[in-house]
Each structure stands twice: as structure tokens, then as C-alpha cells.
Amino acid sequence: xxxxxxxxxxxxxxxxxxxxxxxxxxxxxxxxxxxxxxxxxxxxxxxxxxxxxxxxxxxxxxxxxxxxxxxxxxxxxxxxxxxxxxxxxxxxxxxxxxxxxxxxxxxxxxxxxxxxxxxxxxxxxxxxxxxxxxxxxxxxxxxxxxxxxxxxxxxxxxxxxxxxxxxxxxxxxxxxxxxxxxxxxxxxxxxxxxxxxxxxxxxxxxxxxxxxxxxxxxxxxxxxxxxxxxxxxxxxxxxxxxxxxxxxxxxxxxxxxxxx
Amino acid sequence: xxxxxxxxxxxxxxxxxxxxxxxxxxxxxxxxxxxxxxxxxxxxxxxxxxxxxxxxxxxxxxxxxxxxxxxxxxxxxxxxxxxxxxxx
Numbered sequence: 056x057x058x059x060x061x062x063x064x065x066x067x068x069x070x071x072x073x074x075x076x077x078x079x080x081x082x083x084x085x086x087x088x089x090x091x092x093x094x095x096x097x098x099x100x101x102x103x104x105x106x107x108x109x110x111x112x113x114x115x116x117x118x119x120x121x122x123x124x125x126x127x128x129x130x131x132x133x134x135x136x137x138x139x140x141x142x143x144x145x146x147x148x149x150x151x152x153x154x155x156x157x158x159x160x161x162x163x164x165x166x167x168x169x170x171x172x173x174x175x176x177x178x179x180x181x182x183x184x185x186x187x188x189x190x191x192x193x194x195x196x197x198x199x200x201x202x203x204x205x206x207x208x209x210x211x212x213x214x215x216x217x218x219x220x221x222x223x224x225x226x227x228x229x230x231x232x233x234x235x236x237x238x239x240x241x242x243x244x245x246x247x248x249x250x251x252x253x254x255x256x257x258x259x260x261x262x263x264x265x266x267x268x269x270x271x272x273x274x275x276x277x278x279x280x281x282x283x284x285x286x287x288x289x290x291x292x293x294x295x296x297x298x299x300x301x302x303x304x305x306x307x308x309x310x311x312x313x314x315x
Numbered sequence: 316x317x318x319x320x321x322x323x324x325x326x327x328x329x330x331x332x333x334x335x336x337x338x339x340x341x342x343x344x345x346x347x348x349x350x351x352x353x354x355x356x357x358x359x360x361x362x363x364x365x366x367x368x369x370x371x372x373x374x375x376x377x378x379x380x381x382x383x384x385x386x387x388x389x390x391x392x393x394x395x396x397x398x399x400x401x402x403x
Contacts (some may be wrong), residue, residue: 094377095353100373102360108367108375115374310330 060069075104081111085118143267193229194280201278205233206291206308219256219288219309226315235275235308249304251277256309258286267293273276287312336363336396347394357392358383 071189076084076097083089084097086129101108119269206220224231261284267275288311295304326371336344341364348356361367371386373380390396 084377098357098376098377099353102357102364105365108361109364112371158354 074199075107076100078110080112081107081114085111087113167315177301198229199228201232202228204235205234206234206310207236208238209307209309219311221313222310223313228281230278230280233277233279233291233308233310235277235291235306237273237275237293237306249275249295251275252292253284253294254289254290258290259290265296281314284312285312335366344394344396351390351393354378355386355393358386359394362387363396371382 060146064116080089080093080097084094089097097107101111127227140219160252202225204222222231222233248265249267250263250265251267253261256263267277270276277291291308291310293304293306341348345380351359354376358372358378361375362369362370367375369380369383372378372387373383376383378386
């Protein structure tokens with residue numbers, strides 16, 4: 056093979072066959088910066104040399120637009136990294152409290168103090184909610200044989216105040232019934248409903264509601280939960296809602312409430 | 316500083332040899348090759364002596380790829396060599 060190449064290219068001198076162009080010269084050849092005769096020499100050398108064409112091809116791949124684009128991408132990645140680092144450092148600075156007097160909030164000791172304060176509050180609130188939930192369940196449960204009191208109205212005796220009816224609610228009773236028994240037949244015949252008003256003994260209104268109806272026996276029945284009224288003296292007033300032509304009806308039932 | 320190719324492995328070891336002519340065939344073409352224009356001869360030898368493809372020859376010779384194709388076609392026709400290197 057060597058003999059063949061020597062025969063094919065014997066017109067070239069031994070100096071040109073053995074001497075490779077430098078990389079700088081190959082780069083100049085690639086960039087068209089060599090005179091024509093040197094271009095010819097290098098091209099002739101490429102035919103003869105197994106290594107220099109590979110160097111030239113590598114040089115071309117390295118300087119190709121695709122390689123330049125890849126290099127640009129790497130450069131842009133670098134710039135993105137730099138931008139991210141700057142952004143992170145900026146966010147870290149902005150995340151700090153603006154006012155120095157609030158820096159104590161960031162300390163771990165403050166966090167433990169807050170946790171120590173919040174824990175008993177949370178525990179107490181939870182116990183209270185649990186107790187109320189149990190009480191609600193008790194109130195909603197049906198109660199058999201609730202205690203009943205018949206309350207007489209205040210007699211129309213001038214200058215004399217009779218003692219109120221004693222209502223002592225037993226310990227096990229969650230609710231109790233009051234049967235308000237009028238002294239006589241109410242004068243109204245067209246009464247469809249009555250108003251019940253609860254007042255303190257001094258005459259302060261506590262509660263009132265319409266819709267009270269007279270039972271078949273001529274009484275008014277009111278159910279009270281144990282905790283609705285604290286122990287004390289009260290006036291229960293029944294007021295008839297009547298037409299304008301009819302004479303109004305009102306009757307008062309005093310009672311003294313206590314819990315056993 | 317001059318490039319020293321002896322410091323690296325021979326780079327042509329992995330090139331395909333399907334279209335490379337055998338030394339005997341190149342020897343038989345020697346006289347005719349000397350008659351070819353320089354560009355045609357170089358392109359032909361780089362293609363069928365070294366095994367470079369047309370894109371690589373275009374880079375080495377700083378010629379458009381179409382020109383390389385035409386040079387190779389002309390050289391083959393003048394030498395009576397087929398596309399895969401067979402002598403007709």
C-alpha cells in the first residue's frame with residue numbers, strides 16, 4: 056500500500072509528505088485565510104495523510120453553527136443559574152421581617168412560649184365543647200315523667216300580695232312543666248292565641264313569645280328546661296290577643312323557682 | 316507549534332471500507348488518475364482511497380456538496396469505475 060501511494064503521489068516532495076500542517080494553518084485553511092497555492096498544498100496533503108483530514112473534520116465540527124448553538128445554550132444555562140442564585144438571595148433577604156422589633160417572633164423560645172400558652176387554652180376549649188355536646192345530648196333525649204306544678208294566678212286582692220307558688224325542681228329533672236290555671240273563664244271568646252311573658256319579680260322582661268294556646272281543660276302548659284331560668288322569683292303573664300272591640304285579657308302567675 | 320499526529324491513534328481505523336478500492340485496483344488506475352484534474356483526482360482518492368463520504372470531502376476540499384458529487388461522477392465516468400468502486 057505504501058508503495059502504491061508513493062507511486063501515485065511521487066510528484067510531491069518528501070518534505071511535503073512527512074510534514075503536517077499545524078493546527079493554526081488548518082484553521083487558517085478552514086477560514087479561507089491562506090493563499091491559493093497553500094490551499095492546494097493542504098488539499099494534496101489531505102489525500103496523502105490519514106490524520107490531518109480527521110483534524111480538519113474535527114475542527115469543522117467544532118466551529119459549525121450547531122456547535123456554536125450548543126455552546127450558546129450552555130452559556131445561557133450558566134446565565135440562568137446565575138439569575139436563579141440572585142433571585143434566591145433576593146427572596147431570602149425579602150423574607151426577613153421588615154421591622155427589627157418583630158424579630159423576637161422568629162426565635163424558637165418564643166415559639167415554645169406561644170405553644171405552652173396555646174396548649175392549655177386549646178385543651179380547656181376542647182373540654183368545654185365536649186361538656187356542651189354531652190349536655191345537648193341529654194337535653195335532646197326524651198325524659199319520662201317530668202315534674203309538673205300547677206300555678207295559680209295572682210288573686211285580685213287589693214293591698215295584699217300573696218306568696219308566689221313554690222317550684223322546687225328535683226335534681227334528676229332536666230325539664231319540668233308549669234300548668235298555669237286561670238282563676239276563671241277568660242272573658243274573651245274569640246281568642247285564638249295568647250302571649251306568654253316572663254318577668255323578674257321586679258317587672259323586668261326576660262322572655263316573651265306568642266303562640267300559647269289554651270288546653271281543653273282551660274289551662275296553659277309551659278315546659279321549661281332546667282337551665283333556662285336561674286333560681287329566683289318570677290312573674291308569668293298570660294295576655295290574650297283579641298280584637299279591638301273585645302276587652303283585653305291578662306293574668307299573672309307568680310312563682311318562686313329553685314333547684315334541688 | 317506544529318501538529319503531531321503521532322500522539323493519537325490512527326483515526327481512519329473505524330471507517331467503512333465498502334467503497335474503498337483495493338491497492339491493486341488503485342495501481343491499475345494510477346496512470347489515468349494522473350491525467351485527471353487535481354480537484355477530481357483529490358475527490359476521487361478521498362472517496363475511494365480513504366473512504367470519506369461526500370459531506371466530509373466537501374469540508375476537506377472546501378467545495379459545495381453538489382460540486383463534490385459532480386466531481387466524483389465525472390471521475391468515475393472517466394476512470395470507468397462504478398459508484399461502489401467497481402471497475403467496469
